[in-house]
Amino acid sequence: MKTPTSVQPEVEALLERTKAIVAPGLATALRRVTPELRETVEVQLAGGGKMVRAGLVLLSAAACGGDDAKAVDGAVAIELVHNFSLVHDDIIDGDLERRHRPTVWAAHGVDRAIIAGDGLATLAFQVLLDVPSEQRANAASLLADATQAMIAGQAQDMAFERRGSVTLAECLEMVSGKTAALVRCAACLGAVLSGASDPTISALWEFGHHLGIAFQAVDDLLGIWGAPDATGKPVGNDLRRRKKTIPVCIATSHGVELPASFTTSTEPIDDGDVGTLMDVLESCGARSATIDLSERHVRDALAVLQRAPLADGPRGQLRELANFVVGRDR
Amino acid sequence: MKTPTSVQPEVEALLERTKAIVAPGLATALRRVTPELRETVEVQLAGGGKMVRAGLVLLSAAACGGDDAKAVDGAVAIELVHNFSLVHDDIIDGDLERRHRPTVWAAHGVDRAIIAGDGLATLAFQVLLDVPSEQRANAASLLADATQAMIAGQAQDMAFERRGSVTLAECLEMVSGKTAALVRCAACLGAVLSGASDPTISALWEFGHHLGIAFQAVDDLLGIWGAPDATGKPVGNDLRRRKKTIPVCIATSHGVELPASFTTSTEPIDDGDVGTLMDVLESCGARSATIDLSERHVRDALAVLQRAPLADGPRGQLRELANFVVGRDR
Numbered sequence: 001m002k003t004p005t006s007v008q009p010e011v012e013a014l015l016e017r018t019k020a021i022v023a024p025g026l027a028t029a030l031r032r033v034t035p036e037l038r039e040t041v042e043v044q045l046a047g048g049g050k051m052v053r054a055g056l057v058l059l060s061a062a063a064c065g066g067d068d069a070k071a072v073d074g075a076v077a078i079e080l081v082h083n084f085s086l087v088h089d090d091i092i093d094g095d096l097e098r099r100h101r102p103t104v105w106a107a108h109g110v111d112r113a114i115i116a117g118d119g120l121a122t123l124a125f126q127v128l129l130d131v132p133s134e135q136r137a138n139a140a141s142l143l144a145d146a147t148q149a150m151i152a153g154q155a156q157d158m159a160f161e162r163r164g165s166v167t168l169a170e171c172l173e174m175v176s177g178k179t180a181a182l183v184r185c186a187a188c189l190g191a192v193l194s195g196a197s198d199p200t201i202s203a204l205w206e207f208g209h210h211l212g213i214a215f216q217a218v219d220d221l222l223g224i225w226g227a228p229d230a231t232g233k234p235v236g237n238d239l240r241r242r243k244k245t246i247p248v249c250i251a252t253s254h255g256v257e258l259p260a261s262f263t264t265s266t267e268p269i270d271d272g273d274v275g276t277l278m279d280v281l282e283s284c285g286a287r288s289a290t291i292d293l294s295e296r297h298v299r300d301a302l303a304v305l306q307r308a309p310l311a312d313g314p315r316g317q318l319r320e321l322a323n324f325v326v327g328r329d330r
Numbered sequence: 331m332k333t334p335t336s337v338q339p340e341v342e343a344l345l346e347r348t349k350a351i352v353a354p355g356l357a358t359a360l361r362r363v364t365p366e367l368r369e370t371v372e373v374q375l376a377g378g379g380k381m382v383r384a385g386l387v388l389l390s391a392a393a394c395g396g397d398d399a400k401a402v403d404g405a406v407a408i409e410l411v412h413n414f415s416l417v418h419d420d421i422i423d424g425d426l427e428r429r430h431r432p433t434v435w436a437a438h439g440v441d442r443a444i445i446a447g448d449g450l451a452t453l454a455f456q457v458l459l460d461v462p463s464e465q466r467a468n469a470a471s472l473l474a475d476a477t478q479a480m481i482a483g484q485a486q487d488m489a490f491e492r493r494g495s496v497t498l499a500e501c502l503e504m505v506s507g508k509t510a511a512l513v514r515c516a517a518c519l520g521a522v523l524s525g526a527s528d529p530t531i532s533a534l535w536e537f538g539h540h541l542g543i544a545f546q547a548v549d550d551l552l553g554i555w556g557a558p559d560a561t562g563k564p565v566g567n568d569l570r571r572r573k574k575t576i577p578v579c580i581a582t583s584h585g586v587e588l589p590a591s592f593t594t595s596t597e598p599i600d601d602g603d604v605g606t607l608m609d610v611l612e613s614c615g616a617r618s619a620t621i622d623l624s625e626r627h628v629r630d631a632l633a634v635l636q637r638a639p640l641a642d643g644p645r646g647q648l649r650e651l652a653n654f655v656v657g658r659d660r
Binding site for chain 2: 034
């Protein structure tokens with residue numbers, strides 16, 4: 001797995017361009033949220049984020065002969081759904097900080113965070129459905145399905161925390177919802193809005209699916225072994241929460257017994273336990289197997305991308321974005 | 331204000347018929363929610379509810395020459411959004427019981443209640459957008475706008491609890507969002523799905539708007555003076571929460587000074603304070619003015635209904651349903 005310390009200039013330019021196109025649309029959309037919630041939703045959006053999903057929407061439109069004008073509302077909508085999920089997930093996970101800033105519930109309380117998230121999710125559908133068109137209705141339908149799949153994944157993730165062990169198949173099904181659902185929706189939403197053919201949409205959907213799984217595998221590696229300075233979270237953060245991440249499920253699926261502090265206890269996990277767990281996951285090969293899994297899914301994503309009937313410029317940019325997403329260190 | 335102890339047989343038959351048509355659609359929709367959340371959302375839906383909003387959707391279709399088949403998904407969607415709002419509101423209000431049963435968060439915890447509500451809201455858009463059609467896309471757009479207005483009203487309601495006084499105009503603006511938005515959406519959604527003309531849709535929208543305001547005025551009266559056996563809530567419940575309801579805002583808008591325990595204190599309000607507040611609101615005429623306001627809005631609703639170009643049978647049923655909604659005692 002590549003772990004560059006700085007973003008490649010092409011990808012940086014791509015993400016800057018995405019932000020320049022999507023941020024005004026987001027700002028306009030947020031004006032439709034009631035003034036009582038405006039500050040609360042702005043806390044979330046001000047955090048920024050890389051807007052990778054929005055970038056996928058714009059590129060998937062360009063790859064199918066569409067343009068930014070056709071795709072921008074899709075990019076705005078996907079960022080709104082993504083941010084809605086972060087606001088609610090931060091409540092559920094009890095996270096106090098995101099991107100080195102207080103989370104919405106930490107800054108404004110749980111009650112306001114609940115309805116602020118609701119407002120962001122609803123706004124996504126308003127933005128897409130404002131202008132009547134068959135393509136936009138299809139895009140909204142796809143986004144609703146992806147949102148439901150994301151919620152299902154989140155529910156599974158929560159249920160897994162209370163279980164001693166989870167198979168790798170169960171874990172990957174959860175990841176397919178929690179993370180990959182929105183990435184694959186992003187990867188084909190621009191194509192849908194541009195009126196692309198079904199096979200092209202399907203190919204981009206599959207590209208996004210593999211990219212989403214790879215994305216989560218990298219996230220899981222960072223959640224255990226990532227540098228706290230870069231991730232903004234303590235070492236072994238996901239282990240402390242007994243998260244049944246990909247490395248953990250690879251280990252248990254291979255019959256590795258994890259310490260009882262992780263599998264059966266409900267006591268807080270201390271630094272010593274975290275260290276032991278990290279050692280076990282490393283020495284049994286689960287860490288490197290997770291890297292392999294991530295690389296396999298990136299390869300599959302890029303292979304699908306290569307075969308799809310897409311414009312070559314945007315195809316190359318989708319490839320760069322995919323490599324960036326799995327090569328990041330935060 | 332009529333306060334019948336039993337529902338008129340025609341309305342009872344109407345609501346039974348609505349339930350018979352909508353319940354199977356709701357059950358089918360709920361199968362798309364992940365098994366991890368199925369039980370949680372079923373806790374909410376099992377409570378039943380009167381399905382007044384679903385009834386409005388079906389009747390507004392029939393009144394415009396549409397039929398149940400065209401309208402049923404709209405009725406299902408509106409009940410899903412309504413129930414999503416109840417699940418999240420119960421968390422925010424800290425309510426332990428609804429319809430004499432434990433609320434979702436009380437039964438399954440706040441975390442699961444948050445995502446169960448998210449799942450219900452998302453499902454509403456899936457149901458409407460599953461089948462591509464211009465009418466269904468319009469209906470989904472209308473529902474998204476109504477949902478955002480409802481969220482705005484809820485945010486205002488929360489902000490008002492922390493304020494000493496609120497004008498009647500501010501209160502009615504809040505009510506126009508929190509309650510009336512979904513009622514007026516319900517009242518015209520069937521018409522939209524049946525391809526009715528814009529003036530007809532507008533008339534039903536206005537009918538629903540007045541009905542929604544009247545509905546909330548009655549709710550506010552019940553929230554202060556309703557019989558606990560019927561409402562399932564303690565006497566003066568809304569006063570204990572310092573809710574700036576219509577009777578309260580009518581009083582303060584007329585220069586009536588409410589006790590400091592209600593306006594400026596943050597201490598819990600005791601039974602004695604509640605009794606005093608009830609007396610003040612009664613003796614200053616705020617209770618009867620709220621009854622007047624409710625009756626005025628029902629009259630306006632029925633006048634709009636009478637003028638609109640609707641089929642006479644369903645028009646009569648819409649009238650009965652409106653009278654029932656404002657005449658209820660729970």
